[in-house]
Amino acid sequence: MERRTIGAATLEVGAVGLGCMPMSWAYSGSRQRGDESLRTVHRALDLGLTLLDTADMYGPFTNELLVGRVLKERRAEAFVSTKVGLLVGEQHIVANGRPGYVRRACDASLRRLQTDVIDLYQLHRADPEVPVEETWGAMAELVRAGKVRALGLCAVGARGGRRTGARLYDGTIRQLERVQQVFPVSAVEAELSVWSAESLDALVPWCAARGVGFLAAMPLGNGFLTGTLTPGEGFEPDDLRARHPRFTAEMMAANQPIVAGLRRVARRHGEDVTPAQVALAWVLAQGRHVVPVPGAKRERWVTENAGAPGLRLTPRDLTDLAYLPTAQKSWD
Numbered sequence: 001m002e003r004r005t006i007g008a009a010t011l012e013v014g015a016v017g018l019g020c021m022p023m024s025w026a027y028s029g030s031r032q033r034g035d036e037s038l039r040t041v042h043r044a045l046d047l048g049l050t051l052l053d054t055a056d057m058y059g060p061f062t063n064e065l066l067v068g069r070v071l072k073e074r075r076a077e078a079f080v081s082t083k084v085g086l087l088v089g090e091q092h093i094v095a096n097g098r099p100g101y102v103r104r105a106c107d108a109s110l111r112r113l114q115t116d117v118i119d120l121y122q123l124h125r126a127d128p129e130v131p132v133e134e135t136w137g138a139m140a141e142l143v144r145a146g147k148v149r150a151l152g153l154c155a156v157g158a159r160g161g162r163r164t165g166a167r168l169y170d171g172t173i174r175q176l177e178r179v180q181q182v183f184p185v186s187a188v189e190a191e192l193s194v195w196s197a198e199s200l201d202a203l204v205p206w207c208a209a210r211g212v213g214f215l216a217a218m219p220l221g222n223g224f225l226t227g228t229l230t231p232g233e234g235f236e237p238d239d240l241r242a243r244h245p246r247f248t249a250e251m252m253a254a255n256q257p258i259v260a261g262l263r264r265v266a267r268r269h270g271e272d273v274t275p276a277q278v279a280l281a282w283v284l285a286q287g288r289h290v291v292p293v294p295g296a297k298r299e300r301w302v303t304e305n306a307g308a309p310g311l312r313l314t315p316r317d318l319t320d321l322a323y324l325p326t327a328q329k330s331w332d
């Protein structure tokens with residue numbers, strides 16, 4: 001597996017990571033199987049997908065516990081990224097960026113992960129009631145205390161707080177510039193895929209210019225870009241796609257030309273090459289500082305996704321992918 005460095009040169013990871021979220025959160029609960037998930041994380045490490053991306057709120061907590069079972073045996077082979085700042089309540093998810101809470105949450109994550117240091121500690125969402133510098137300052141203290149190696153900021157929820165006329169990540173960049181004054185940012189995590197590429201406008205270049213790593217969340221378009229989802233099949237009520245405007249039967253049918261385009265490029269590279277691998281190779285082609293973290297809970301998918309860095313997209317492939325149809329419907 002090709003290696004990439006994110007942020008400070010010491011943070012070296014496999015070019016493709018593993019998003020652990022689907023093992024415990026966001027997608028159909030009935031398909032989550034602990035044993036299969038454990039095998040999947042082990043398989044990822046076997047193949048050099050060293051970056052394991054989790055969060056305390058996935059589950060909540062159970063995803064970190066699961067990752068911890070693997071770290072207990074194979075800590076030296078893994079690069080663990082977890083997140084702080086979101087609490088799951090009965091009805092709502094709320095932000096908490098108070099320094100005391102951040103300190104307690106970090107200790108709890110360390111216990112669940114069965115490790116004494118977190119490689120990348122990410123602020124999941126800024127708390128609107130706490131100046132972000134205060135939260136970030138508390139996170140920086142954790143680096144000084146040796147509990148955390150580097151800090152990251154997530155910008156997946158940027159859609160919600162956007163000002164009229166502003167680009168999607170303008171607010172994120174302002175926030176990054178504020179926290180950089182307090183302690184260096186090593187990585188930013190935000191959505192990036194062939195059907196959601198807004199981060200390429202300013203955020204990915206902002207990171208490249210400052211030596212900050214970019215973790216591409218949802219690089220497979222929540223599974224759509226793999227071509228394995230059938231329009232109209234439906235999603236269980238606890239699956240985020242049951243409420244996602246791009247995942248109605250109508251929109252999934254309307255967006256099939258995007259999958260067809262990925263499939264056309266895949267065929268040029270061989271019978272066994274898949275749309276998922278092309279989608280990940282496209283993300284990898286957006287910069288040496290970009291590391292996709294595809295979510296997966298099956299060994300088969302991890303094995304397939306590990307093949308993406310070996311796929312060298314040609315200029316013709318990249319042009320064809322740049323001219324894929326624009327996705328119909330987003331959250332906006």
Ligand SMILES: NC(=O)c1ccc[n+]([C@@H]2O[C@H](COP(=O)([O-])OP(=O)(O)OC[C@H]3O[C@@H](n4cnc5c(N)ncnc54)[C@H](OP(=O)(O)O)[C@@H]3O)[C@@H](O)[C@H]2O)c1
Pocket residue numbers: 018019020021022026027053054124154155156157189216217218219220221222223224226228276277293294295296297298300301302304305
């Ligand atoms: N920071 C944040 O706020 C934030 C927000 C969202 C996501 N993330 C991170 O980003 C990661 C990725 O996002 P995501 O998991 O939502 O979306 P994604 O990576 O775009 O898609 C995940 C889905 O694709 C399926 N899949 C994976 N590889 C496949 C393959 N080769 N062929 C067919 N299907 C495949 C998985 O199926 P199975 O589930 O059946 O394995 C899963 O349902 C998350 O796991 C999480 O770590 C972070």
